[in-house]
Amino acid sequence: MKRLFIISALTFLFYSCSNQPQRVKGIPESAFWIGDSDGGSWFLIDSINKQAGTMACKIYNDNSGELIADKVFNLSCYNPDKEIDWNNLNEEFDGYDGEYIILKTRDSMDKYCWFK
Numbered sequence: 001m002k003r004l005f006i007i008s009a010l011t012f013l014f015y016s017c018s019n020q021p022q023r024v025k026g027i028p029e030s031a032f033w034i035g036d037s038d039g040g041s042w043f044l045i046d047s048i049n050k051q052a053g054t055m056a057c058k059i060y061n062d063n064s065g066e067l068i069a070d071k072v073f074n075l076s077c078y079n080p081d082k083e084i085d086w087n088n089l090n091e092e093f094d095g096y097d098g099e100y101i102i103l104k105t106r107d108s109m110d111k112y113c114w115f116k
């Protein structure tokens with residue numbers, strides 16, 4: 001009985017500390033979630049064109065699974081010489097504000113880069 005209680009408590013703690021919400025119907029299995037305790041979005045990168053600095057991406061609402069964006073986004077940085085990790089682009093994402101996909105990467109002027 002005590003063992004069952006400990007397993008249940010650890011399971012509860014694991015899931016309550018995880019920020020990622022349950023994947024709802026309509027969100028592809030290959031989509032990844034970016035957000036924090038206030039919420040976030042599910043992203044699905046369809047294609048990347050490093051030379052053009054573009055990415056085709058779908059963005060889904062984390063609560064409803066509704067597709068909220070499906071477009072080609074263009075990379076912008078104050079300093080365009082900043083190198084983005086195109087091979088691990090999903091790890092560059094920091095959030096989506098409804099217009100911009102904000103990246104964790106900062107340029108030489110300490111400004112964030114983004115996709116719009």
